[in-house]
Amino acid sequence: MPAETWLPASVRAVAVKRKFKAGESLFRLGDSSEGFYRVTAGRVRMARIDRSGHEIILYAAGPGDTIAEASLYSPNYHCDAIASTDAEVLFYPKRSVLAAFAKDGKAAQSFTAMLARQVMDLRTRIEQRNIRSARERVRHFLALNASADGRTVELRGTVKDLAAQLGLTHEALYRTLAALARSGEIRRDGLRITLLRRRR
Amino acid sequence: MPAETWLPASVRAVAVKRKFKAGESLFRLGDSSEGFYRVTAGRVRMARIDRSGHEIILYAAGPGDTIAEASLYSPNYHCDAIASTDAEVLFYPKRSVLAAFAKDGKAAQSFTAMLARQVMDLRTRIEQRNIRSARERVRHFLALNASADGRTVELRGTVKDLAAQLGLTHEALYRTLAALARSGEIRRDGLRITLLRRRR
DNA sequence: CGAGTGATTGACTTAGATCAATGACCGTGG
């Protein structure tokens, strides 16, 4: 969930703002890759069309998400990127980015470090999804996102967003949270959750 | 699912083989980071202990998986790595790896590229998990893993492995596969699945 | 002042998890 800190300044400097209307494509499978993007508003989906003409979604990106980083090292895009809603993105031209990397080893390194951290993060997201029980899933999330003292979790974004991240319906999440509160395991004050004792 | 092609030769050259018995730790949270690992046999879990003493798993790695890549850019490890079974790993000393990167720009670049690809892959894995229906999930997988001609999928590993990857119980997967076959959507010959017509 | 969205809770249904059992294969140790 990191943010602007991701991209080194020298790379951020070369960004170009672009806008797309819902349905427009940022690029298509096979297009020669011009660079990667960062979504600043709206939604962009990465997808491919299978043999029977059905679209299969590879990734649905929202504000803050970066897409097509791998295109930096590939001559063309490997899927379509289509604005699902009106969207605004920052475009990072491959040329300039690679030049920045070549010029500034630190920049390249911090880009790599960012990717490594992201891999970690994604892996634990998947690990989280391996937990079947909604309650345990929420516990996993809370334990992982507890502040330094391990007693509170500050939710960023809406509860619905969190539900999506956890792979639960928002109703299920509300209920689970309510149940945890009822059983005295947590206390909720809006977006701040306080962890109390733990079961067993 | 990539493999040996991941690591550039100059990096692979500095690997050291190590063995751990079930329960032993490769490193602990806070240890100064010496490098990253690649599991060649057995299972290694990355975990943290929460305030109530419960272990929370960040990632369960198996043969072929790489762990702690991010440690290359951090002075110490951010979680524990513990062998869940007797395990064999390749250890890539940070020093040597970074030296190899400095010496050989191509190596650094291909490491970065590998991470970028992995990020992509993990994202679509999560996207897959966002699909609730087992049947649709399997369809998503099949569509994504169809060979060039889009007609066949060759499973690597056991069906159970696939079930784990898809976040389904193996029973559920067997049933779903059987149902798809029954409805004429696919044909199964052991590990080879042939896609036939598509519904709707 | 509606319209649109988040937060929340209730009622109902079902897909998938669980528990179980069976047969086919190994590998291996005697």
Add this chain to the structure above:
DNA sequence: CCACGGTCATTGATCTAAGTCAATCACTCG
């Protein structure tokens, strides 16, 4: 060569947690 233990493949029966549908209330934004 064979019996035994272990794992995968597969299918049946059952049960429940979580999804789905629905309604309410509180806000916020032009």
